[in-house]
Amino acid sequence: MRFAERMGRLSTAASFDMLARGKALEAAGRSIIHLGIGEPDFDTPSFIRRAADAALAAGYTHYGPAAGLPEFRKLIADTWRARRGLACEPANVVVTPGAKPILFFAMLATLEAGDEVLIPSPAFPTYASVAQFLGARVVPVPLVAERGFDVDLAALRQRITPRSRMLILNSPHNPTGGVLPRATLEALAELTRRNDLIVVSDEIYAGMVHEGESPSIATLPGMVERTVVVDGFSKTYAMTGWRLGFGIMPEPLARHMAALMNNSNSCTATFVQKAGEAALTGPQDEVMAMVAEFRARREVVVAGLNAIPGVHCSPPAGAFYAFPRILGTGLRSEELADQLLEESGVVTLPGTGFGAEGEGHLRLSYANSRENLREGLARIQEFLAARVRA
Ligand SMILES: Cc1ncc(COP(=O)(O)O)c(C=O)c1O
Known part of the structure; x- marks a missing residue:
């Protein structure tokens, strides 16, 4: 072959x-x-497992809409508006089997060969792998260990070129455990607006902050229209094997992502989405x-x-x-x-x-x-x- x-x-x-x-x-x-x-x-948690059993018994064994069950998309939008202050509606939410497809599809939908993707490094290896797979060029941006692995803003500024298209952020961060301070997010927001960059903000560890706060860059002025927030249930709800994640993004991108879902997975397992509903509404x-x-x-x-x-x-x-x-x-x-x-x-x-x-x-x-x-x-x-x- x-x-x-x-x-x-x-x-x-x-x-x-x-x-x-x-x-x-x-x-x-x-x-x-x-x-x-x-x-x-x-x-x-056992109440989430029981919700999946109940959903199977209730007949959630069929295909669902590509972007997710409408009631689940609404619940995610309402919950993230309340928990994280994100200005979002159900139409901004796409549900996928884990957070990884959001990363994959966000890049697939926006990057052309030769586009440059800025990735603060070290980083979760999927970012660079997918960018390279799509023919984009990975531009690593150093993190400053002495400052809790904050982004080196001066180095980032130097690496922005007319081909820069996307900045990938991850806070709290894998592998360092670093959390980006609000001041850094504000500087990054200003840079990405000025250079018209798409921001992929991987917030999958946002439920696990041990010191201070980890706000979403999408809450800063002018950012919601250029940011894809990546999140999911794997870490916060100990649901890695269930494969349940989602993204919050501008509506035109959500429509493209639904088309990518339609052509790849068809949909996220419907009884798993019901378990996700229970996770968000049940005791925390x-x-x-x-x-x-x-x-x-x-x-x-x-x-x-x-x-x-x-x-x-x-x-x-x-x-x-x-x-x-x-x-x-x-x-x-x-x-x-x-x-x-x-x-x-x-x-x-x-x-x-x-x-x-x-x-x-x-x-x-x-x-x-x-x-x-x-x-x-x-x-x-x-x-x-x-x-x-x-
Ligand atoms: C930073 C980061 N993003 C995304 C993921 C993928 O999460 P999921 O299991 O929801 O696909 C992981 C998993 O290790 C991760 O560490």
Whole structure:
């Protein structure tokens, strides 16, 4: 079989290799601590699972509209207007199987070959992969570790050209846990308006902010008409396997996205949308307890990492990731992640799995029990202490 040239430009996240290697070692009898996986370790709250059962029993087993069930689109618009202050109507909402299709379709609908996409890096690898797949040019923009991984605005200004078409933001941020301050969002809004850029704002971790606030750039003046807000249920409601996400965007783009949905997935599973309705309207106490637990684990991870010689970690303001600096260990990111897995049985991800700009860092997910986190940190400490002694 001969494949299209563009397939050579699509990558799958290197991080999945580490996860697979960890699983393989575990299957061979090794004790493995998983600090790699980017999904809540909690189960979906039971009232949401019951809502899916009830929806199946009630006959939500058929096709639905491509952009989502009208009542669900309305509920999302109402909820995001109330929770996040977004000026949106049901016609601005498109429901998809997970948040990833929104990212994919937003780029598919707007980018031409040769367009430049500005991506603060390190970043979730899908952004660059899809942009390259579509023939666009990825322009990485550095983040400033010393300022909580804020966007380097001066560097961004220098990288804007007449071919710049899109800026992708992600706050709270995977892999660093950084949250963009309001002042940065205001500066970014001004830049994108002046240069007529589309903004893709991935806010999938907006429900997990541990310090301060993480407003949506779409709430700033003149931004709602140029922004695609990407969000979903995977992280906030511990629903990764259900595949339920959505985007909030200008209506003309929503119509194109509905056409892309129609031609690819037909629609998002209707009983899953009903479960999503229950998630938004039901009691939020389990969600709040989960976020509180992540916050407590964050303390364990940051303190544990900072007690290890050669490692430094500032407290991540959101999501459930820590992105410690490991240059002081004398090892490069991939070497360290590799050796921690093989020798200590701890899965972490090299910062370079999120772009070359991630060198000198590891990503640790603290979506694991405090007990496992303590064990994982103890193993990392032991491994590095032995290396220093050797
Ligand atoms: C930043 C970011 N955006 C989007 C996604 C994808 O979410 P979904 O499971 O809803 O497709 C992830 C998942 O890891 C993520 O980290």
